[in-house]
Amino acid sequence: xxxxxxxxxxxxIVVFLVILALGLKYVVYAPPKGPVVPTVTPVDLASLLGPxxxxxxxxxxxxxxxxIDEMPDTFRGGRGAGSINFNEFFEGVDLSPASSSTLFEVExxxxxxxxxxxYTTSLDRDNFNAFVAYxxxxxxxxxxxWDESVLTEWxxxxxxxxxxxxxxxxxxxxxxxxxxxxxxxxxxxxxxFGGMVVILNDSDQAPVVGAWEAARKLDARIQDVLAxxxxxxxxxxxxxxxxGLKLNQEDLPPGFExxxxxxxxxxxxxxxxxxxxxxxIAEMFGFYYGKTNAEETVLGYTYLFTETxxxxxxxxxxxxxxxxxxxxxxxxxxxxxxxxGTRPIGDxxxxxxxxxxxxxxxxxxxxxxxxxxxVGVALFHVYHTGVWKTSVQDLALxxxxxxxxxxxx
Numbered sequence: 378x379x380x381x382x383x384x385x386x387x388x389x390i391v392v393f394l395v396i397l398a399l400g401l402k403y404v405v406y407a408p409p410k411g412p413v414v415p416t417v418t419p420v421d422l423a424s425l426l427g428p429x430x431x432x433x434x435x436x437x438x439x440x441x442x443x444x445i446d447e448m449p450d451t452f453r454g455g456r457g458a459g460s461i462n463f464n465e466f467f468e469g470v471d472l473s474p475a476s477s478s479t480l481f482e483v484e485x486x487x488x489x490x491x492x493x494x495x496y497t498t499s500l501d502r503d504n505f506n507a508f509v510a511y512x513x514x515x516x517x518x519x520x521x522x523w524d525e526s527v528l529t530e531w532x533x534x535x536x537x538x539x540x541x542x543x544x545x546x547x548x549x550x551x552x553x554x555x556x557x558x559x560x561x562x563x564x565x566x567x568x569x570f571g572g573m574v575v576i577l578n579d580s581d582q583a584p585v586v587g588a589w590e591a592a593r594k595l596d597a598r599i600q601d602v603l604a605x606x607x608x609x610x611x612x613x614x615x616x617x618x619x620x621g622l623k624l625n626q627e628d629l630p631p632g633f634e635x636x637x638x639x640x641x642x643x644x645x646x647x648x649x650x651x652x653x654x655x656x657x658i659a660e661m662f663g664f665y666y667g668k669t670n671a672e673e674t675v676l677g678y679t680y681l682f683t684e685t686x687x688x689x690x691x692x693x694x695x696x697x698x699x700x701x702x703x704x705x706x707x708x709x710x711x712x713x714x715x716x717x718g719t720r721p722i723g724d725x726x727x728x729x730x731x732x733x734x735x736x737x738x739x740x741x742x743x744x745x746x747x748x749x750x751x752v753g754v755a756l757f758h759v760y761h762t763g764v765w766k767t768s769v770q771d772l773a774l775x776x777x778x779x780x781x782x783x784x785x786x
Contacts, residue, residue: 442491443489470518492572508564523556531547537589540565541568545564545565561578621660629675629772656753671761678755715728715730722777729745
């Protein structure tokens, strides 16, 4: 790769970061598909006996979700495409969550999903309360997911706990040829919001975290958000302190030259996408080694998560191959694969390799994404296969050491 091609590589990195941001915003935490439509229509007495109630603003439920921090250590971010979409999973149920999250327990292979609902009028509230008490539309929608050869039955969930002003719990079991699926559901309502927790399990063993317990955690999370606003980030490093958190020329072997910031800058459209996903770029850096047939390029970006949910969403993306498959789908002569043998870096890291770059397909790109606390790093190393003076893992360790020193008292 020659120096003029560095701009093209920087463009690749921009695409990488933008897809990451879009993944956080649209895949892991998909936005609601439309307004809440009542499932039943009881009479709204308030509208008959007094002045028309003005809709109240919907609170910011951005961080009113279940997170890994509240679960045992065996929980990870959601598998596959991330969060389970309520309107797809329960097709035909006319409710739209204000926020959601999906967590996966790795030992017993159990999925925990939490949805938060908001209503701005007394009619919305009464409709949701009716749904909590009689969630038959939910069960009917779930039953339609299976073919006619299986049987789905439901009953009240054992060991009930009163949550909010109204709550109900249900055990739903699907049986068929070589099929057993248990779904525990808890629904609850409190003043201006509602919540729903689902635990999916392919056996009858007790869940690591029960549905009632998870619902109580979600209720507490929502109340905290309502009382204090979106839960603040406990950042040990402020954004302004990240100035200078990057690799310098002395961190690389002799012969590497500095690439100007101009070649690495994100355009305005990309910055808007990053901002929407709550990722704020703090530093960018690049270096180039120009020996013929042994060229190497190192590029990196340091960024800050500006809200709790974006960090949780990053954890989801980094525990599956969603980002890699979206960036370079099969059939283009290029292939992503996971990097194996990655040394401990940051709190969570994902290493990957892009094979088949260059005119002869003999150039590869090694990439590492990692974060420590709410500071994230994207680091890339491009070189001829079998020829290198440095490695992305060595560079990531150096940058992680700087980050740890910065965060120390």
